[in-house]
Amino acid sequence: MGRSNAALARRADFLAVLADPDLLQLMLVACPDAVVVTSPEERIALYTGASEALFGFAPIEVLGRRAGLLFPDRDAWRELQETLARDGYVRTFELAARRKDGPNLVAAVSAARVANRFGERLGTVYYIRDHSAVREIEDALRRNNAQLSTLVARLDHLARHDPLTRLLNRAAAYEAAENVLLAFPVGEARLGVAIFDLDRFKAINDSYGHLAGDTVLEAFGTILRQQARHGDVIARFGGEEFVAFLPGAGLDEAARFAERIREAVQLRPVAIDDTITVTVTVSAGVSAIPDCAENLEEAVRLADERLYEAKRGGRNRVVADSCQQRNAA
Structure with a gap:
């Protein structure tokens, strides 16, 4: 009984944290990823400091506006939303994200829809990382692999053919x-x-x-x-x-x-x-x-x-x- 009561107490403490909006916001703000929380209508309700650093928009510029503002590729945004509607979550979904001052970046978005115990949708939590450097590395690797394949083919040709x-x-x-x-x-x-x-x-x-x-x-x-x-x-x-x-x-x-x-x-x-x-x-x-x-x-x-x-x-x-x-x- 003692262990059971202790476990119940820890769970109650955790639920209390989640129920406290200030503590919850502190947890989200501490997250190194950009975190955007939207309402059921996909309007931005929470926009962390990491989000501001990533997108360049101040909170006052985006709060209350639709989250699609941050993602200019409409087709990719629509696909992400359709996946969320079907599965309730997405993991590392890549699409273009808008920077206020500068070129678009490649964002990797993980997101989940949140509902209460009655199944009513409360909103969506988005975790966003800048994958531009990752994509640049992948593109460079593809280019290098293509060059290597060309070189191997060239060397094979030279090995099989008379140069004159x-x-x-x-x-x-x-x-x-x-x-x-x-x-x-x-x-x-x-x-x-x-x-x-x-x-x-x-x-x-x-x-x-x-x-x-x-x-x-x-x-x-x-x-x-x-x-x-x-x-x-x-x-x-x-x-x-x-x-x-x-x-x-x-x-x-x-x-x-x-x-x-x-x-x-x-x-x-x-x-x-x-x-x-x-x-x-x-x-x-x-x-x-x-x-x-x-x-x-x-x-x-x-x-x-x-x-x-x-x-x-x-x-x-x-x-x-x-x-x-x-x-x-």
Whole structure:
């Protein structure tokens, strides 16, 4: 009984505090958050010192006026009121708040409607914090994350592409080709492979310099890009060697593609500068899955062997069969 009586006494003391308007106001004023209490008609009945510091309005300027005065975003204010009407409270609801002298701030509002024991609405208590700094930090983090994502994408692109020709590099091309093969149903994979090598490229470097050689490599990369179909995988394998992986292409189709490249290169001399133009030729070896190879490694090896057959056979030609060369016209 002693403990029960003590608890009842403490509760009575607490209720006495709540019933004393002066003490209640002191409690609200001591709150570090801005506190605004409204009447059932949403007119401001209590406006603490922290509220004055936050909004810049003196109490005389807002007391008795509708609380919406402090929140200029009508749609957000309406949404807050609808949430209060439905749930009886809101937590950390962000919306714009008006400053008397200065730009709007981002406010985080927590609020609850207060009713008596008969369910009659007495008003609403609003606790308001300035979230402008929080929002600025969040916005800065979003910007930094966006910049980081862009940087990661850029680094990934650089890691996968040849910087001179902007084609895929060897490793990225193999990965892309493997993914192409995996996309086919089991037993139905078809992939043409054409490996190209610029003829007498060292002589171009020796005669005109490495910058001239770079110009020739860029020009060949452009031709490959122009002739390739959507979905073809084209790459610089290294040095003056390039590859094209042609999804769905058989040996004959891959050979025709290589021949178009060969003809285009021969018909397009490369301008080194205003006075020097170089005629370039290219040799190619061709293979295909499943026509003459069972997997990517075997197809690349076979195309490379046929490329060297084209070189030994006089250059400027396409070899698509180990026993029969496709000679230039």
